[in-house]
Amino acid sequence: QVQLVESGGGLVQAGGSLRLSCAASGRTFSPYAMGWFRQAPGKEREFVASINWNGHSTWYVDSVKGRFTISRDNAKNTVYLQMNSLKPEDTAVYYCARSRRYYTYNPDTQYEYNYWGQGTQVTVSS
Numbered sequence: 001q002v003q004l005v006e007s008g009g010g011l012v013q014a015g016g017s018l019r020l021s022c023a024a025s026g027r028t029f030s031p032y033a034m035g036w037f038r039q040a041p042g043k044e045r046e047f048v049a050s051i052n053w054n055g056h057s058t059w060y061v062d063s064v065k066g067r068f069t070i071s072r073d074n075a076k077n078t079v080y081l082q083m084n085s086l087k088p089e090d091t092a093v094y095y096c097a098r099s100r101r102y103y104t105y106n107p108d109t110q111y112e113y114n115y116w117g118q119g120t121q122v123t124v125s126s
Contacts, residue, residue: 022079037110038092086122
């Protein structure tokens with residue numbers, strides 16, 4: 001069984017930064033893609049960013065391009081999401097996820113992921 005545990009969420013003012021971490025249990029990291037999703041109150045869960053198995057390819061939703069950076073450390077079974085220039089509309093519960101299988105592209109739909117963390121709250125005040 002794969003377990004994903006997110007950390008690093010919190011309350012920050014607009015324009016500030018946060019770094020989310022997601023630690024995976026066991027030898028469960030490579031060669032899977034990892035992704036970050038978020039869900040704001042009253043809205044559906046949406047894709048934020050993904051990274052391929054070796055970290056050489058990343059993909060972002062347009063609304064976070066240039067502000068967020070996804071990275072991974074396979075030796076530590078950890079994926080990160082560095083979030084800069086945060087906006088109130090970034091407020092949401094952020095989830096990390098592991099892809100269902102190896103992909104030759106960066107998966108960006110929740111159906112391509114089958115393991116999820118419990119989520120971490122990010123609140124950006126104006």
